[in-house]
Amino acid sequence: MARQLADVLAANIHQYISAAGMAPGTRLPERALAEQFRVSRSPVREALRRLATQSVVIAHPEGGYAVAEGGPAVPANGHEPDAAQGDDSEAVYFRIAEERLNGELPDRFTENEMMRRYGITRAQLGAILRRMTQEGWVERLPGHGWMFLPVLTSAETYKQGYRYRLLIEAAGILEPTFELDREALLRCRAEQEALANGGVHTATAAALFDANSRLHETIAACSGNAFILEGLRRLDRLRRLMEYRKAVDRDQAERRCREHLTLIDMLLAGQQEAAADFMRLHLRNAVREKSDS
Incomplete structure (x- = not known):
């Protein structure tokens, strides 16, 4: 492990x-x-x-x-390839996500079943399962087999998730225990700036989701309220597959990254009330755009 x-x-x-x-x-x-x-x-x-x-x-x-100087570039999907894992494994990963959302896969499965279904090696499947486990949508069962964990599967629950975020994320910025983590926010800022300056046009849906949820969870952590942070983390695990299914509008994704930069700069400048208002606007824009996709 x-x-x-x-x-x-x-x-x-x-x-x-x-x-x-x-x-x-x-x-x-x-x-x-x-x-x-x-x-x-x-x-x-x-x-x-x-x-x-x-x-x-x-x-x-x-x-x-x-x-290092001139180190090898990271793959666009944001994951290192195993010796036996390449583009085919990435395609299988997204196919599993899509078929799970479509109700085509049972709640429980074995590695042999998945290897036969997708025509992949045990090494390839192992890398995919490690990724899915880390992302929180499968877990190994005691003894034998695997189990899919609950995720959002309908448009209505997806919208409910955003309404929940509207309730907690802006409120978290205004918590009396809010304490800015400048180093963490600056790391997120560098990541968002790289995306806004062209990276968003080559990144996969998974890479975009990871970068954006990392920022929102970092801000939630600054609230000092463990319930706000844990609530957002659980929701992010639930909505991951729905986000993959959404068509990625690169122009909209770039605009959201630039909104993230504005939000971060407000927080770094100590403008908490303005940042809370901007967070609400940002989330409303996001749910409207994604509901149309």
Whole structure:
């Protein structure tokens, strides 16, 4: 399990470096990465070791790691390929998501069943299942087999999810316990700026969802209210597959990224009331646009 976590984390760190447009030599503090991905420092350390063997990062003279010069580009889907995993695995991943939403897959399944259904190897399926587990829509059953976890499956529940976000996200910014995490927001800002400056036109639906939900969850974490953060995290897990199904309008996606930059800048400037108002406007715009797609 520790090895699987390090594999997934290495892919996520690689994607994070690419999306943020980090220059060669940029330090990669273990503590900051652990906070970014909400894990302990031990798997971060192991993930960085693996990235070093791939020449994505290099050892820094003062300790730790830094972005390597001319490291290999991260794939557009935001995940490192296994030796046996390529474009076919990405296509299978989205096919599983679509068929699950369509009610074509049972709640429980075995690896052999999935390998036969999709014509993939055990190594390819293993990488896909690790990704789905990390994203929170499948889990391994004790002993044998796997189970899909509940997700939003209808247009009405999708809209309800956005109405719930309207209730909690703006309120979180106005919580008396709100405390700005400048470093985390600046990391999100770099990621959103990279998307707004062209990255949005090549990123997959999964990569866009990850970047945008990471920002909204970072802001929720600043609220200091554990219920607001946990509520948003659970909703993000539930709505992931519905977001994949939505047609990606690249112009709208770029506009939302630029709205994210405006929102971040308001928070960094200490304009909490204005940021709360802007959050409501941003979410209303998003649900209107996506309801039409």
